[in-house]
Amino acid sequence: MTPSGNLVAGIIxxxxxxxxxxxxANPGLFIGGLPNLWIVAEEMIxxxxxxVPDALLAMAETIQMAFVGTMVGVAIALPMSxxxxxxxxxxxxxxxxxALLAAVRTFPSILWAILFVIMVGIxxxxxxxxxxxxxxxxxxxxxxxxIEAIDPEPMDAVxxxxxxxxxxxxxxxxxxxxxHLLGQLLYMLDYNIRQTSILGLVGAGxxxxxxxxxLQFFEYGKAAVFMLVVLASVLAIDWxxxxxxxxxxVRPYSGP
Amino acid sequence: MDEGxxxxxxRRIIQMNDVWATYGSGHALRGVSASIxxxxxxxxVGRSGSGKxxxxxxxxxxxxxxxxxxxVGYDVPDARGRRFRRTLRxxxxxxxxxxxxxxTTVLRNVLLGALPRLGAVQSALGRFPEGEVAEAxxxxxxxxxGGMGHRKAHALSGGERRRVAIARxxxxxxxxxxxxxxxxxxxxxxAREIMGLVSEAQRRTGLTAxxxxxxxxxxxxxxxxVAVISEGKKVLEIGVDGDSITDFQTGSQSxxxxxxxxxxxx
Numbered sequence: 381m382t383p384s385g386n387l388v389a390g391i392i393x394x395x396x397x398x399x400x401x402x403x404x405a406n407p408g409l410f411i412g413g414l415p416n417l418w419i420v421a422e423e424m425i426x427x428x429x430x431x432v433p434d435a436l437l438a439m440a441e442t443i444q445m446a447f448v449g450t451m452v453g454v455a456i457a458l459p460m461s462x463x464x465x466x467x468x469x470x471x472x473x474x475x476x477x478x479a480l481l482a483a484v485r486t487f488p489s490i491l492w493a494i495l496f497v498i499m500v501g502i503x504x505x506x507x508x509x510x511x512x513x514x515x516x517x518x519x520x521x522x523x524x525x526x527i528e529a530i531d532p533e534p535m536d537a538v539x540x541x542x543x544x545x546x547x548x549x550x551x552x553x554x555x556x557x558x559x560h561l562l563g564q565l566l567y568m569l570d571y572n573i574r575q576t577s578i579l580g581l582v583g584a585g586x587x588x589x590x591x592x593x594x595l596q597f598f599e600y601g602k603a604a605v606f607m608l609v610v611l612a613s614v615l616a617i618d619w620x621x622x623x624x625x626x627x628x629x630v631r632p633y634s635g636p
Numbered sequence: 637m638d639e640g641x642x643x644x645x646x647r648r649i650i651q652m653n654d655v656w657a658t659y660g661s662g663h664a665l666r667g668v669s670a671s672i673x674x675x676x677x678x679x680x681v682g683r684s685g686s687g688k689x690x691x692x693x694x695x696x697x698x699x700x701x702x703x704x705x706x707x708v709g710y711d712v713p714d715a716r717g718r719r720f721r722r723t724l725r726x727x728x729x730x731x732x733x734x735x736x737x738x739x740t741t742v743l744r745n746v747l748l749g750a751l752p753r754l755g756a757v758q759s760a761l762g763r764f765p766e767g768e769v770a771e772a773x774x775x776x777x778x779x780x781x782g783g784m785g786h787r788k789a790h791a792l793s794g795g796e797r798r799r800v801a802i803a804r805x806x807x808x809x810x811x812x813x814x815x816x817x818x819x820x821x822x823x824x825x826x827a828r829e830i831m832g833l834v835s836e837a838q839r840r841t842g843l844t845a846x847x848x849x850x851x852x853x854x855x856x857x858x859x860x861x862v863a864v865i866s867e868g869k870k871v872l873e874i875g876v877d878g879d880s881i882t883d884f885q886t887g888s889q890s891x892x893x894x895x896x897x898x899x900x901x902x
Contacts, residue, residue, distance in 0.1 A: 539715065543752055547760065
């Protein structure tokens with residue numbers, strides 16, 4: 381390492397140590413706390429199998445919420461992504477739309493959930509709305525990046541023969557960007573199911589509500605049933621989406 | 637019968653007078669004049685970066701000259717302008733990488749050529765009238781891709797992609813076809829097949845072809861005029877009639893070597 385590299389590394393280490401001292405982050409506490417983890421683990425092992433049907437129902441609710449939220453969110457995100465793409469929309473359209481999307485993305489879904497619980501009350505609907513907001517912000521960004529990266533030549537070729545902007549979008553932009561859409565949809569659904577699992581913490585429905593309730597009453601064994609169901613579901617979804625991806629996603633193409 | 641293919645009505649269908657233009661980085665034209673006869677095959681050759689593509693983009697108004705004048709028929713080309721739109725519809729354009737939509741079918745790529753004459757609402761739904769679909773299938777058959785309409789464009793060979801691009805242009809009922817190095821990178825046999833398709837379309841419809849070439853021998857074989865562009869200027873323009881080649885600027889006869897010398901990449 382060069383002398384200046386050593387200096388930079390030294391400064392970073394010093395900053396980490398200083399910040400840790402400020403925050404009272406003491407590694408000794410972590411080591412000392414390990415036995416507590418053991419106690420929790422012991423209680424969690426005492427799984428209550430009678431709760432499995434409840435947990436599966438709660439998971440089904442969670443998946444439905446994530447499904448509705450993802451689909452509606454994507455349906456809103458797609459037209460927004462066209463308006464936000466620099467190579468499609470003029471600056472006076474794409475600049476405000478991008479700013480709006482950036483603002484939407486600033487909040488994590490749990491904050492949206494708190495907001496919607498205040499608006500529409502406790503329950504799955506608030507969770508669905510939160511998922512929609514998060515999905516719109518996220519998918520619209522992914523999708524406008526895809527649109528901005530599509531090959532300019534077909535667009536050029538179609539504009540050069542006098543086609544309209546609308547025709548360009550329908551016949552070039554949508555087909556050229558659609559191949560990424562399935563992948564994004566799967567990714568988002570996968571991600572949203574994980575997210576929806578914790579939205580219950582703020583009362584926005586789903587399996588997280590059970591987890592937080594049992595944890596608050598120190599019923600680790602019962603909470604563990606629900607957490608294991610979440611784990612199993614996420615693994616299953618991960619496996620399924622990998623299979624779908626491998627099967628349907630279009631191979632890239634190179635050259636003219 | 638073919639509304640779009642009516643001749644624009646001038647013997648000199650494209651005229652350029654002392655045109656200066658810049659496109660991209662350094663692809664500049666510095667005072668080019670040209671006059672292209674209706675129904676002819678006009679070839680443009682030159683080294684990479686000499687300004688050949690720029691010349692084509694001036695002819696369909698995708699680029700405006702900084703100085704000088706361009707006329708197509710009686711019109712000033714302007715791809716964004718409303719007045720030029722009617723003429724633009726009948727100017728086929730095949731860019732260097734063909735500009736096919738890879739992730740859709742061959743048939744839908746050919747139908748793109750019909751877009752300019754379709755209503756905005758109808759085509760926004762993604763449907764094409766049956767008549768247009770039938771015509772696209774006929775045009776595909778005429779370029780040797782009959783029955784291949786359902787294939788995805790990204791699954792085609794290089795020669796097949798060029799056939800699709802030509803079919804898309806023919807769908808426009810073109811009076812002019814602008815093609816940018818569409819037969820470079822092909823083996824000589826396939827390149828001749830593709831050039832044969834263009835010649836055949838010219839015989840059938842009387843369209844004017846303006847083609848940028850990398851390969852001088854193909855230009856001399858198929859074109860009636862060959863313009864050589866070097867560093868943004870037209871340094872040579874020759875007429876080809878069978879084996880006889882005439883240099884219009886000097887009257888010299890032994891110009892084949894000269895054409896090759898100018899257009900060979902250093």
